[in-house]
Each structure stands twice: as C-alpha cells, then as structure tokens.
Amino acid sequence: MPENGRTDTGPTAEPMIRLEQLTKRYPGQDRPAVDRLDLDVPPGEIVVLLGPSGCGKTTTMKLINRLIEPTSGTILLDGEDVTRADPDALRRRIGYAIQQTGLFPHRSVADNVATVPRMLGWDRKRVAGRVDELLTLVGLDPDTYRGRLPRQLSGGQQQRVGVARALGADPEVMLMDEPFGAIDPLTRETLQNEFLRIQSELGKTIVFVTHDIDEAVKMGDRIAIFNAGSGIEQYDTPERILTEPATPFVSEFVGSGAAIKRLTLSRVxxxxxxxxxxxxxxxxxxxxxxxxxxxxxxxxxxxxxxxxxxxxxxxxxxxxxxxxxxxxxxxxxxxxxxxxxxxxxxxxxxxxxxxxxxxxxxxxxxxxxxxxxxxxxxxxxxxxxxxxxxxxxxx
Amino acid sequence: MSFWEYLASNYLEVIGYTFEHAVLVLQGLALAVLVGVPLAVLTYRTGLGRAAAVNSASLIMTIPSYALFGLLIPLLGLGTAPAIVALTLYGLLPVVRNAIVGLREVDPAVTESARGVGMDRRRLLLSIELPLAWPVVLAGVRVSAQLLLGIAAISAAVNGPGLGNLILSGLSSAGTPFAVYLALEGILGIIVLAVVFDAAIALLTRLTTTRGARA
The missing domain is CATH 3.10.580.10 (CBS-domain)
Known part of the structure; x- marks a missing residue:
C-alpha cells in the first residue's frame, strides 16, 4: 500500500537504527530514565515514539544522536556501532529538528540551512545551491526568504526552515522532537501533509517524538507506545495499535474513538x-x-x-x-x-x-x-x- | 584669578594628563576583557565555576586601592605597571559578570539544536554563543570603563600617569585657591572622558553586533 510513500519491510530487513539494551541512568535517581530498551527502526520509515510526559521518549531520541550519552547498551546506525564514535561527526549524519526550532537568531535563513554543509566543508557554490534546493523543498521561495532573519518569519515558516536545516547535508536519518507541536492546528495540518509529501520523495528513516495520538497515527509507519516507566508497551503499525491494542495501557492511551481514528488512515x-x-x-x-x-x-x-x-x-x-x-x-x-x-x-x-x-x-x-x-x-x-x-x- | 583663567594658563598640561588617563584606562580595560571574557567562558557552565569567578572578582573590588598598590609595588615597582594591573583587577567584575549572564541567556533550544546538528564546542562558542552574548558583554565593558575612569585617578599615588596627578598636586597645595582649581580640572577631564568612552562603546556595540542579535 504505497500510502505516503510508506514501504513494506519484512522482519528480515536490516534496521537503519538498532538500539540494544540501551540504558540511561542519572546519578541520584533510583529508576533509570531509559531501561534496557530494544528498538529497531527499519530504513525509510517514520517511527513515532508516543507516550505521556516524562515517559522517556525524548530521552530515547536524544540517546540516538548521543545528545544524552547512554550509561550502557549499544546504538547501531546502519549496522555500524556508533556508541563510542565521535559524537559531532555522528550528529552531522543525523538530521535534528525540535519543537522550539532552535534556529540561530543572529543568522539568516540561508546561513541556518547551510550549517551542516558548511561544517562538512562544501564549497560556497554547492552550499548556495543546496540552500535554494532545500528552501524550495519545504515550500519557501529562496529569493524571498534566503536573506531573512528567523524572527521575521511566522512560527510555521520557522519550523519549515528548521526542517530544511535538519535536511542540510541529506542525512539518511532524522530525529524530530514534536516538530509541529507549537503551531496552530491549521498550520500544523498543512505542515504534516507537506512533510509526508517530502518524506514520500526522500524516504528518510525518521524517529518522530510526539504525545499526540492523532499525529502519531497520521505520521507514523510504526508507533512505539511508551509507558510511564519508559518501557515500550507496543511497537506496531498504527492500524494494529488502533485495532488490537496489546495492553490495557495502550487502549487507555489510544482512548475512545479508536475506530474513528482508523478512518483517518484510509484514503478514499x-x-x-x-x-x-x-x-x-x-x-x-x-x-x-x-x-x-x-x-x-x-x-x-x-x-x-x-x-x-x-x-x-x-x-x-x-x-x-x-x-x-x-x-x-x-x-x-x-x-x-x-x-x-x-x-x-x-x-x-x-x-x-x-x-x-x-x-x-x-x-x-x-x-x-x-x-x-x-x-x-x-x-x-x-x-x-x-x-x-x-x-x-x-x- | 578665576578657574577659567587658571585653566587657560595650564590647559596643555590638562590635555596631556587627560590623554594619559585615557590610554591608562584603555590598557586596563583591554586586559580586563582579555582576562574576564575567557574566565567567563571557562566557568559559565557550572554553578561552582560561576560562583568562584564572580566572587573572586567581587572580592578584588573590596580591596582598598591603596592596599592593592601596597601589594603590587613590591612586585612591579612604581609607575604605570602597577596602575594598569590594579585597573585590570578592578575592571574584571562587570566584564566577568556580564559575560556569564550573556552566555547563560542564550536560548537553550538554540545551543541544543546547534549541538544536535553536530557543532563542536569551539564552533558553538565562536559562531553561536559569543555573537549572541556580545551585546551583554559590551554592556559590561561599558560599566567597567566608567568605573575605571574614576579609579584611575588614584594611580598618581604610585607615580602613575593620568589626571590623578592634577588632583594630587591640588591636595599637596591644600588651602590655596589653586588646590580647588586643580581638583576641578581633574574632575572635568574625567567627565569629558566618560562621555567620550560611553559614546565610543555604544558605537562599537552597534558596529559589532550582528543585526539578529540586537535586542
């Protein structure tokens, strides 16, 4: 079913991201923030980490690019153990977009988008070409927006620039932490749809954090539902999560209206x-x-x-x-x-x-x-x- | 003889001292920035480091200047050297405190996303944190400059340069009308310098702050 460019991947396919027994323990806390987590993210799919506040979904995401260093366990990226690789080099291979956008306020839109290509030492012409390409991709006219400062943009436009910056050097993997969370519902819907369109072209492997079940069902090829103890209750397709919740926690989290939500999954x-x-x-x-x-x-x-x-x-x-x-x-x-x-x-x-x-x-x-x-x-x-x-x- | 007649008789001397005073303060200020900003960069991330840096700088401020010279003369002798070192030490507090505040005020989402796309510490500091903190750092430099212009007068006590020499010779001829005139000349020179320094730093702030970092 080629919906939103989703691809079917059998259980034998090599995962793009594999987390093995990943644990994060903070000193002075009895319970680990993330406890012996196993997770496979297949290539080209959007995997949504979904759960209540404080369930460890954001921590898990930041463990992948080691913004938070794991206490123990292994991170495999495309089969390669990156648990102890140079974190800066690792992060340049992984796109990163967050809810607050985190755009550099003193730099133009073009400079923001050019961040990673410049760090990788691309020449001026290639960087400029890439910036225009990315701005066009996220629906911003390069000639109009290239020279603007982030604060001269609306929230939705800032988020587009944030996504363009994350795509900077064409990373295979993207991490997105509630990227559309702080945006009005109408714009959010537009951005979600545009992002799915972009994803159908690019086929990135994406880890997407949200607490919104509707967004998870819409964006995810797979959803991992976290419980308050940072364990994964169910890791499945949105259809399965809605029709066959594995545990009482999942059915409660999915809430009433699961049947209605399933209707949003099917196209006429x-x-x-x-x-x-x-x-x-x-x-x-x-x-x-x-x-x-x-x-x-x-x-x-x-x-x-x-x-x-x-x-x-x-x-x-x-x-x-x-x-x-x-x-x-x-x-x-x-x-x-x-x-x-x-x-x-x-x-x-x-x-x-x-x-x-x-x-x-x-x-x-x-x-x-x-x-x-x-x-x-x-x-x-x-x-x-x-x-x-x-x-x-x-x- | 009125003050203005007196000033007309020795204005060249006053201008010379004013110039010396400006150079002295600039040297002390520059060293305070060269020591204070790196100190802030090294300490702003941890509570303990920040407390150590700001408290040390505050402690220096509480040392009476005569006592500080008493400590410096055995090491540096008399003249310009102990005066510059004393000004550097007194100028540290506003510079260090503002630099720490400025660096800490950078939006955590900005630094997090910078690290998230693979910026190393050095690049993060030079291309993101310092440019964004820069207006606050310069505000500290401005306060420091005003402070040092006043304190610098005391350096005449260790045979240092500057307008303090006018005030000091006024004190030594206390009781004559010239004592008051000399003190007034010293004060006038410092006021003129204060206005000039303030304008210069304001201009520097405008010229060196990228438009997006302007408040």
Whole structure:
C-alpha cells in the first residue's frame, strides 16, 4: 500500500537504527530514565515514539544522536556501532529538528540551512545551491526568504526552515522532537501533509517524538507506545495499535474513538467505490426524472460533458432541478480520508457523498454502508504479537 | 584669578594628563576583557565555576586601592605597571559578570539544536554563543570603563600617569585657591572622558553586533 510513500519491510530487513539494551541512568535517581530498551527502526520509515510526559521518549531520541550519552547498551546506525564514535561527526549524519526550532537568531535563513554543509566543508557554490534546493523543498521561495532573519518569519515558516536545516547535508536519518507541536492546528495540518509529501520523495528513516495520538497515527509507519516507566508497551503499525491494542495501557492511551481514528488512515482512493449510475447532460431533461425512478437509487448525479458532477437529480425532480440538479455540497477526492468523507456526510445530513478523481471527474458515490463495511474488514482476523514487525494493514 | 583663567594658563598640561588617563584606562580595560571574557567562558557552565569567578572578582573590588598598590609595588615597582594591573583587577567584575549572564541567556533550544546538528564546542562558542552574548558583554565593558575612569585617578599615588596627578598636586597645595582649581580640572577631564568612552562603546556595540542579535 504505497500510502505516503510508506514501504513494506519484512522482519528480515536490516534496521537503519538498532538500539540494544540501551540504558540511561542519572546519578541520584533510583529508576533509570531509559531501561534496557530494544528498538529497531527499519530504513525509510517514520517511527513515532508516543507516550505521556516524562515517559522517556525524548530521552530515547536524544540517546540516538548521543545528545544524552547512554550509561550502557549499544546504538547501531546502519549496522555500524556508533556508541563510542565521535559524537559531532555522528550528529552531522543525523538530521535534528525540535519543537522550539532552535534556529540561530543572529543568522539568516540561508546561513541556518547551510550549517551542516558548511561544517562538512562544501564549497560556497554547492552550499548556495543546496540552500535554494532545500528552501524550495519545504515550500519557501529562496529569493524571498534566503536573506531573512528567523524572527521575521511566522512560527510555521520557522519550523519549515528548521526542517530544511535538519535536511542540510541529506542525512539518511532524522530525529524530530514534536516538530509541529507549537503551531496552530491549521498550520500544523498543512505542515504534516507537506512533510509526508517530502518524506514520500526522500524516504528518510525518521524517529518522530510526539504525545499526540492523532499525529502519531497520521505520521507514523510504526508507533512505539511508551509507558510511564519508559518501557515500550507496543511497537506496531498504527492500524494494529488502533485495532488490537496489546495492553490495557495502550487502549487507555489510544482512548475512545479508536475506530474513528482508523478512518483517518484510509484514503478514499484505496477503497472500492460502489457502482452508482449517473445521468449525462446530453439526456433530455424530461427523461431525467424517469431515469432516476427506473433505478434503485433515490438520487442520481448529473454529469457535464467532461463527466464532472453538476448536481443531484431526485426522483421527484421538476423545473430548474431537472436542468441543474440539487447543489452538491462536498466532493471527495482520492486523497481525502474516509474520515473526511464521513464528516462531509454528517455535515450535509446525507448518507452518501460524491467521489471524484484528481481531475474532478465523477468516480462514484460513497455511502455510509461502504464506510461501515470498510471499518469491519479493517479490523482483520490476524492478531500480531506485540513487538513483531508487521506489514501495514490492507484497506 | 578665576578657574577659567587658571585653566587657560595650564590647559596643555590638562590635555596631556587627560590623554594619559585615557590610554591608562584603555590598557586596563583591554586586559580586563582579555582576562574576564575567557574566565567567563571557562566557568559559565557550572554553578561552582560561576560562583568562584564572580566572587573572586567581587572580592578584588573590596580591596582598598591603596592596599592593592601596597601589594603590587613590591612586585612591579612604581609607575604605570602597577596602575594598569590594579585597573585590570578592578575592571574584571562587570566584564566577568556580564559575560556569564550573556552566555547563560542564550536560548537553550538554540545551543541544543546547534549541538544536535553536530557543532563542536569551539564552533558553538565562536559562531553561536559569543555573537549572541556580545551585546551583554559590551554592556559590561561599558560599566567597567566608567568605573575605571574614576579609579584611575588614584594611580598618581604610585607615580602613575593620568589626571590623578592634577588632583594630587591640588591636595599637596591644600588651602590655596589653586588646590580647588586643580581638583576641578581633574574632575572635568574625567567627565569629558566618560562621555567620550560611553559614546565610543555604544558605537562599537552597534558596529559589532550582528543585526539578529540586537535586542
């Protein structure tokens, strides 16, 4: 299922990051902050570390690039033991983005993005080219933003620059600590979507920390749920975590509405849209109502010459309604989630919603029944063991 | 003879002493910065180090200047040398304290992300921490300069240079009207220097602070 550029990786694939028995103990504390943690992060995937405050998810992330030095245990990066490698050289291979962005306030956007390439000794021309490439990638026009200072940008733009800086020298691995946490919900959604688009192009291996289950489900190829004692309760795909929580802690953390959240995982483009007849505009207006009455549906969509839906024709249509149909409030595209489709139905007080393709042409009508049956097939018969590397569920 | 007539008779001497005074303070100030900023850099990260640095600098401030000269003369003799060393020691406190405050005020998220992308300590200090702390460091230098301009007058007591010599000769002719005139000339010279130093450091702050670090 090539959703968001996610790739299936069997359990035999070599992990990009492997943590073995990783432990962090602070002097004067009885309990270790991270206790004998094992975790495999497959290449090209987004693994979300999710858990309540103080569960050790951020500590775990910082152990990977050794901003916090582990007390014991091993960190393997692409098969190489980096537990005792030069930490600065290690960090230049790993992108790092945090919630507060941490942009250098006295340096221009371009200088911020150029940080790692310059440390690696790239020549001036190559650095400048890379900066423009990265700014374009994160949706900032280089000519407009290159020379600005961080404080002349909005929060969302600062976060984009933060991501561009983390991508500086094209690292294979990125660590992101609640990168969209301090941003208003609308901008956050945009940034999440753009980040998934970027990730589908770049296919980085990403460790992503959040405390927001919705963000975890949206961003993660896999989610590791941490309990308050910094142990991993379940490490699985979002689908499995929502359908088959391994422990009471996980079900409580996922909270109510797990079934609704699963709807956000499925794209309309990935589910079969039931056959639903339509009426072409070339049909004579007097035959239209008859066509509706002849079929099993109460309404039929009226299509223009390019097969774009114009309106709904009800069985009892007359007058103007026969010419243009009743207005269609929402059209759902293949990229929208089933959640958006259901939301559109509820908002329009209707049990069906028109589905169009990317060009806006009619594809069919999605009804409540189809959504319900999708949810039930989704629950699937297979129950994976917690911690197994499962392939993402099919929808 | 009025003060202005007196000043007209010896203004060349006054200008000469004022110039000496400025050079003396600049030397003491420069050494205070050269010692104080590295001291702050070495100590600002730990509570113990900070306390040791700031408390030592404060302790020096409490030593009466005559006593300090008493300690320095056996080592450095009379003249300019003990005067410069004394000014350096007195000038340390504002420089060290402000440099520590400035370095500690750098947003931890900024230093964390700098380390997170692989910046080593030296580069972090030179390209991130010091440029961001720079305006605060210079504010300390400004305070130090004002302080030293006043203290420098005492160096005449050890045969040092500067406006203190006018004040000292005024004291030795106490009781005559010239005693007051000489003291006034000394004070006037210091006030003029204070204004000039203040403006110069303000200008330096503007010129050497990157626009993003400006408050």
């Amino acid at each position: 483009g990935d589910v079969p849209v039931p056959d639903w007849p339509s009426i072409g505009q070339d049909t004579h207006r007097d035959e239209r109502a008859a066509a509706v009455r002849a079929g099993a549906r109460e309404f039929l969509p009226l299509l223009d010459a390019d097969r774009r839906p114009l309106g709904w024709v009800p069985a009892d249509a007359s007058g103007d309604v026969l010419d243009r149909g009743l207005p269609i409030v929402t059209r759902i595209g293949p990229g929208d989630s089933l959640f958006a489709a259901l939301d559109a139905m509820l908002a329009a007080n209707s049990s069906a919603v028109v589905v169009v393709d990317d060009a806006g042409a009619y594809r069919g009508v999605l009804d409540l029944e189809t959504i319900l049956s999708t949810v039930h097939t989704d629950a699937g018969p297979a129950v994976p063991r917690p911690g197994t590397v499962a392939t993402p569920g099919t929808v």
